[in-house]
Amino acid sequence: MTCQEIESRAIAYMDGRLPSHERKAMEQHFQDCPACAEQMQGFAQVSDLLGEWRDIQPSAGFQARLEQRIQETAPASWWESFWSRLLPVPAPSPAFATVFLVVLLVSALLVRYSPAPVETFERQQPAATASAGSQGVDEITLSQNLALLEDWEVVTNFEVLQELKR
């Protein structure tokens, strides 16, 4: 084994993770190469020194601060998560949004299915004509008496005329 080949295996050797045949080959090389042997010994000493660097203890308030940050930044519900993707403003409450949507829907339905507008005077004329026609009155005669036609409904409901019919 060459010094260059030692380099790629040195850390694994130090960790005890080399296959046995490679470990033996490296140990044979260390016997023949004092520089590599010294380097490997130095690596082991570095590992021991690093072990002297002790851990620290997180502060007592770590958990509480993290929970607060989660509450502040994470959406509390699917609704807020959905809203935050649409608009960069605070989400309205789900109840308010539901009421708003219902009002919107009802308004749309009312506009779509509202009854026809009040008939104009022009539309009333054919209706009056139809009314008169249904009572057996000649339409030509009616058209010749337009003034009478305007008051046709009044006339047909005139009690005196009702008496005459009998």
Add this chain to the structure above:
Amino acid sequence: MEAVATGSDAELMLRVKEGDEDSFAYLLSRHRDPVVNYLYRMVQNAAVAEELAQDVFLRVYRARLSYEPSAKFTTWLYRIATRVALNFLRDGRYAKNLEPLDDPVNGRARELRAPEPNIEQRLVAEARQREIRQAVLLLPDKQRAAVILHKYQELDYKQIAETIGCSESAVKSLLFRAYEILRVRLAYLAGEGRER
């Protein structure tokens, strides 16, 4: 309250994905201290390390809905932590937040210290730790991350490679070069040994 952890990390994280907040607490109890210490050794400021650790766990929590156990949970966790640490180190704030190595507060005050028989030995131990911290601090960022993940977090080469974003052979090369630098810088300490 320290939660009792049950299930593997991936199982717990999948439960968090389903909305189980207790599982997130379990994961936090398992990984809080190691992540804080990883970041502490990277940035060498205890207060900053805690702040960055909170960023890490916040990111984990936010990513819960899209979590897939395609890699080991610890690999994913330390990938996030490494990214957070490297971003901080590359940010201009880093130089302003270094703790003086002889600062009696912050990191040193929170170190889990084994009881030293006498003051002289305690001072010697503290001086040695200062030298070790300084030597690690002078390593390039990726070499430092590789050394810390290897020595303290005990990740294997594959995990370190996935965490840092390089090949396994590149990890071994990073570690070799880092250890060679540390060997030269800390040779006098190794020679002095440590009185017990």
